[in-house]
Amino acid sequence: MAITAQKNNPLHGKTLEYIVTALSNHYGWAELGYLLRFNCFVKDPSVKSSLKFLRKEEWARKQVEQLYLDTFSK
Template identity: 65%
Template sequence: MNNQPNNPLHGVKLETIVTELVEYYGWPSLARQININCFKSDPSVKSSLKFLRKTQWARDKVEALYLDMLHAKQNSPYKT
């Protein structure tokens, strides 16, 4: 078994990442932070997943933003 205790993305599905980002930021803010059409034009989790699975540079940006979000939530005085 490949154990990755220091990798916060290990075991987290891309669908979970996109869903949590949308819940936290909303589509408009997400599109401003990561300028890709699947977040701007008729956005949906399904269309975003299709694009992100084929486009590594965009997936890297989404994963980085997700890690930033987790860090912000962890350090927030208003933890959810």
């Protein structure tokens, strides 16, 4: 049952690090900070600091995942 549920999940197999890296490469940190308004994207941004924040705050992670889906799943 779980395998079937993952089959249609576009985020399956993509790590949070992969998602943050893809978004930062696509938009750049400044645009990412404008779109999502997280300090980890605005003040001294890095993948490492972003991951630390996003792993603590589920609501923020969900916003990043949704932006990834909106950007790359067309």
